[in-house]
Amino acid sequence: MNTEETFAQFHQSESETVRIFIPIAELCLQKEGLTIWIKGCLTEVLNQDRCVYTSCNVCKKKTEVELGSHFYCFHATAPHMATSVYRCYLQINFRDESGCVKLTLFDEVAETILQRTTEQISGLSLEEYRSFIGNFLENNKTRMFAIKLVTYKIGEAIRQLRFRAQHVEEVA
Numbered sequence: 001m002n003t004e005e006t007f008a009q010f011h012q013s014e015s016e017t018v019r020i021f022i023p024i025a026e027l028c029l030q031k032e033g034l035t036i037w038i039k040g041c042l043t044e045v046l047n048q049d050r051c052v053y054t055s056c057n058v059c060k061k062k063t064e065v066e067l068g069s070h071f072y073c074f075h076a077t078a079p080h081m082a083t084s085v086y087r088c089y090l091q092i093n094f095r096d097e098s099g100c101v102k103l104t105l106f107d108e109v110a111e112t113i114l115q116r117t118t119e120q121i122s123g124l125s126l127e128e129y130r131s132f133i134g135n136f137l138e139n140n141k142t143r144m145f146a147i148k149l150v151t152y153k154i155g156e157a158i159r160q161l162r163f164r165a166q167h168v169e170e171v172a
């Protein structure tokens with residue numbers, strides 16, 4: 001089997017996977033480790049001032065190290081050599097008929113919804129960024145998006161359910 005066939009088959013099986021859509025009001029009832037979808041509209045962008053920061057390219061944690069610098073990162077349990085890179089994040093409120101959820105979208109997911117690259121956004125001044133987000137919300141109020149989420153839990157004693165957005169696409 002050649003590589004092209006494998007690639008095609010992978011993508012075919014990916015698109016044929018049954019998507020399980022959950023009403024937002026029922027998100028809190030889900031178990032951890034699930035892949036689920038929600039469908040709705042974006043109502044608010046919560047980070048009004050900035051959506052790009054510099055981070056470690058390995059563990060993705062925020063760093064104050066200058067962009068493009070190589071440094072030794074101590075954020076994770078296993079310290080590692082790293083490069084400081086831009087990371088894009090977008091905190092949004094997302095709504096369907098049943099309710100509303102606050103989500104943080106990172107990197108490609110944020111770029112897809114904003115239709116800009118992290119590099120393009122990083123070049124905006126504060127004023128330009130605010131106006132960009134304002135226009136973005138205005139133009140996207142009625143657009144419907146489907147977001148693929150993976151559920152996970154954090155915390156030791158009280159295990160809180162969280163949702164990691166893996167993919168977003170516009171739906172009719």
Ligand SMILES: [Zn+2]
Binds near residue numbers: 061080
């Ligand atoms: Zn790191």
